[in-house]
Amino acid sequence: MSNVYRLIGIFAASIVLGFAFNLFLLPHEVLTGGVTGLAMVFGLLTPINAGIWIFVLNIPIFILGWLGLGKTFIAxxxxSVVVTSISMLYIxxxxxxxxxxxxxxxxxxxxGAAIGFIIRFYGSTGGFDVIGLILTKKRDVPLGALIFALNSIVVFISGFVFAWDLALYTMASIYITGLVIDRIHTRHIKLSLVVVTSREDELKEALLKNLYRGITVMEGEGAYSKAxxxxxxxxxxxxxxxxxxxxIKEVDPNAFVSINETMEVLGNFRRG
Known part of the structure; x- marks a missing residue:
């Protein structure tokens, strides 16, 4: 059932993305980034719809993603790309x-909102999203900022092909898209979790069963209760x-939990 919900979420977000392209960006020749932006350029310069170009240009990148991110993600x-491409044909x-x-x-x-939710549902819109996600598996960097950096080349293409004022609009659109993606896609943010519990064995077993994380166990004593x-x-x-x-709530509702954002993690830490 979770897979069905995931596909429904990707389907809805992909259609919303098609509306963003056809109602806001393409009418003013304002592009989005990366491969999708290049597809928009080709769509504006040729009689072939930009939706078809999106699918064609993504084929080699999907092959790369298949090797680096897995079959489910690429599927x-x-x-997502197919739904977006078809929606752009009819919107x-x-x-x-x-x-x-x-x-x-x-x-x-x-x-940005549509792309962010597609990524949260374990998918992507292809193009530099795939490349960005492969790179973020190696280093903890904000995905939106990385995609913005990769997509900057589209701004220069837009400036040479169309006009530089439209290129600046494109830069603004790509930047805003990256900001919104980072508000939704937060995998790069790491949290330090401290749990003080009297049911250590049960809680530790439950956490290890559901996480691919190591856990450090320390002895403690209540200053007031002496427990x-x-x-x-x-x-x-x-x-x-x-x-x-x-x-935690199910195993030990009385556990004391502290959660803090961590600036950087060094050593053996699984980032995927």
């Missing part, structure tokens, strides 16, 4: 507003917090 990504390219700046801002926000307690310490990703909180 979800192909599904009319019309101007919601005549103001190119407003279209850049709102198009960037909507596109012997165990302190569990580990570092998790922001996504894993949603898994851990219900487990």
């Amino acid at each position: 979800n990504s192909v599904f 009319p390219v019309v101007q919601v507003t005549e103001d190119a700046l407003l279209s850049s801002v709102f198009g960037g926000v909507i596109a 012997k307690l165990q302190v569990l310490y580990t570092v998790i990703s922001r996504y894993e917090l949603a898994i851990i909180k219900p487990i």
Whole structure:
């Protein structure tokens, strides 16, 4: 059932992405980044719809992602790209507003939200999203900022092909898209988790069963109660917090839990 919900989420977000392209960005020749942006350029310069170009240009990148991110992720990504491409064929390219700046801002926000949710549902929109996700598995960097850096080349292409004022609008749209993605995709954020519990064995077993993390166990004592307690310490990703909180509440509702954002993690830490 979780797979069904995931596909429904990817389907809905991909259609929203198609609306962002055809109602806000393409009417003003404001592009999005990376491969999708290049597809928009080809779509504006040729009679072939940009949706078809998106699918064609993503084929080699999907092959790379298959090797680096797994079959399920690429299958979800192909599904997302197909849905976006088909939706762009049927959604009319019309101007919601005549103001190119407003279209850049709102198009960037909507596109960023859609892409962020597609990534959270374990998929991508192809292109530099795939490359960015492969790189973030190696280093803890914000995905949106990385995609913005990779996509900057589209701004220069847009400037040479069209006009530099449109290139600046494109830069603004890509930047806003990256910011919104980072508000939704938070896997790069690491949290230090400290749990003080009297049910150490049960809680430790439950956490190890559901996480791919090491846990450090320390002896503790209540300063007032003098009760012997165990302190569990580990570092998790922001996504894993949603898994851990219900487990702790179920195993030991009286556990004391402290969660803090961690600036950097060195040593043997699984980043994938």
